[in-house]
Amino acid sequence: MAAAPDLRMTRHRRCILDCLRRSEEHPTADQVHRLLRRRLPRTSLATVYRNLELLCERGLIRRMDGPDGRRHYDGDLEHHYHVVCERCGRVGDLHVEPIAVRDPRPREAEGFEITGHRLEFTGICPQCKSTQARRRSPRRHSTKEA
Amino acid sequence: MAAAPDLRMTRHRRCILDCLRRSEEHPTADQVHRLLRRRLPRTSLATVYRNLELLCERGLIRRMDGPDGRRHYDGDLEHHYHVVCERCGRVGDLHVEPIAVRDPRPREAEGFEITGHRLEFTGICPQCKSTQARRRSPRRHSTKEA
DNA sequence: GTCTATGCAAACCCTTTGCAGCCAT
DNA sequence: ATGGCTGCAAAGGGTTTGCATAGAC
Numbered sequence: 001m002a003a004a005p006d007l008r009m010t011r012h013r014r015c016i017l018d019c020l021r022r023s024e025e026h027p028t029a030d031q032v033h034r035l036l037r038r039r040l041p042r043t044s045l046a047t048v049y050r051n052l053e054l055l056c057e058r059g060l061i062r063r064m065d066g067p068d069g070r071r072h073y074d075g076d077l078e079h080h081y082h083v084v085c086e087r088c089g090r091v092g093d094l095h096v097e098p099i100a101v102r103d104p105r106p107r108e109a110e111g112f113e114i115t116g117h118r119l120e121f122t123g124i125c126p127q128c129k130s131t132q133a134r135r136r137s138p139r140r141h142s143t144k145e146a
Numbered sequence: 147m148a149a150a151p152d153l154r155m156t157r158h159r160r161c162i163l164d165c166l167r168r169s170e171e172h173p174t175a176d177q178v179h180r181l182l183r184r185r186l187p188r189t190s191l192a193t194v195y196r197n198l199e200l201l202c203e204r205g206l207i208r209r210m211d212g213p214d215g216r217r218h219y220d221g222d223l224e225h226h227y228h229v230v231c232e233r234c235g236r237v238g239d240l241h242v243e244p245i246a247v248r249d250p251r252p253r254e255a256e257g258f259e260i261t262g263h264r265l266e267f268t269g270i271c272p273q274c275k276s277t278q279a280r281r282r283s284p285r286r287h288s289t290k291e292a
Numbered sequence: 293g294t295c296t297a298t299g300c301a302a303a304c305c306c307t308t309t310g311c312a313g314c315c316a317t
Numbered sequence: 318a319t320g321g322c323t324g325c326a327a328a329g330g331g332t333t334t335g336c337a338t339a340g341a342c
Contacts, residue, residue: 008316010322029307044324049307051322067211069332070306081250083258092256099248101265104227110238111272112229119247119265126257154341156297175332190299195332197297215306216331 007058015039016051020061020075026082026091028070066091085125092125153204161185162197166207166221172228172237174216212237231271238271 007013019035020027027035033048052073055061062074064082068089074082081094103114153159165181166173173181179194198219201207208220210228214235220228227240249260 008321010316012323042324044326045306046308046325047323053308065211065213065215069211069215069217083250083255083260085258086261092258094250094254094256094258096250096254101247102245103267104229104240104242108240108242109229109269110240111275112231112238112240112267112269113275114229114267114269115232116269117265117267119263121249121258121260121263123255123258123260123262129257129259154296156341158298188299190301191331192300192333193298199333 007054012036012040012043012047013051013055016048017055017060017075020073023075024093026064026072026074028066028072030070032073064091081119081121083121083123085128086122087124087128090125090127092123094121153200158182158186158189158193159197159201162194163201163206163221166219169221170239172210172218172220174212174218176216178219210237227265227267229267229269231274232268233270233274236271236273238269240267 015036016032019032023035025031029045029048029052032052033043033045036043036048052061052063052071056063056073059077062077064072064074066072066089067084072091076093078095079098081096081099083092083094084090085092099119101117101119103117106114161182162178165178169181171177175191175194175198178198179189179191182189182194198207198209198217202209202219205223208223210218210220212218212235213230218237222239224241225244227242227245229238229240230236231238245265247263247265249263252260
């Protein structure tokens with residue numbers, strides 16, 4: 001795969017990319033760390049963070065800020081939307097056609113220069129639908145159940 | 147104003163609501179804290195957090211998770227969109243007509259039950275446009291310049 | 293008077309950073 | 318060999334919590 005200038009394709013790097021690409025979830029740094037350790041047991045969390053950041057900068061993965069205050073990472077670069085579970089925070093992909101959104105006109109923009117928009121959906125994930133799981137705190141606490 | 151059941155309208159509470167309603171910005175807990183202290187100097191940050199959370203639950207204010215990893219609060223309950231400055235993270239309001247968004251159909255939703263969506267705009271705020279401010283780290287670090 | 297709200301400080305959690313040694317090129 | 322990578326541990330920054338006291342009802 002196309003390595004960017006002065007970005008060595010180390011085992012960790014390759015492995016992180018691999019994890020993200022084959023993952024259906026949108027793992028947090030911590031989850032990537034756990035996955036990575038199955039193959040490279042001595043990997044430190046700092047390495048994971050550093051690599052995720054680098055891969056983002058190079059445009060090899062995408063980052064999203066979840067409402068739970070943690071960042072999630074996505075190895076799928078094709079256009080798609082995200083749907084976030086209101087109960088557990090799980091993130092799903094929606095591969096649908098781009099949805100047209102009319103950006104506000106300059107005179108509506110309160111002095112801002114509009115450059116784009118972010119659209120994401122909210123919903124209830126399959127797991128929560130079936131388990132009738134109790135609502136969980138919107139931020140932090142208990143990642144155990146994931 | 148309509149107080150919710152078992153929610154005492156303390157001075158702090160009233161004052162926080164007032165700050166948020168008259169603020170054009172979308173302050174973080176820390177910023178609310180600073181504002182509050184002008185009137186109630188011994189207010190602790192914990193109190194601010196607890197009240198912001200309560201007021202959100204009661205639907206008296208709105209919360210938004212900024213890309214900087216901090217939560218912003220909004221006292222304006224009327225329909226409006228937000229525009230986030232790509233450079234400094236400042237949040238502006240866009241009081242425009244609701245924009246139609248076609249939600250994905252169930253069969254496109256990957257098992258999720260779609261309940262709604264969030265649409266927000268990105269842009270460059272007036273201050274950053276004029277000052278040509280250097281891009282700042284997308285998360286954390288240096289609130290000083292605000 | 294009762295029961296919630298507050299202040300203070302410590303705990304928590306996610307993320308970043310400093311540094312000495314390792315490894316891809 | 319060399320300059321970027323890694324592990325480890327500690328620091329940072331936002332948010333939450335425990336507990337004794339103050340305050341709303």
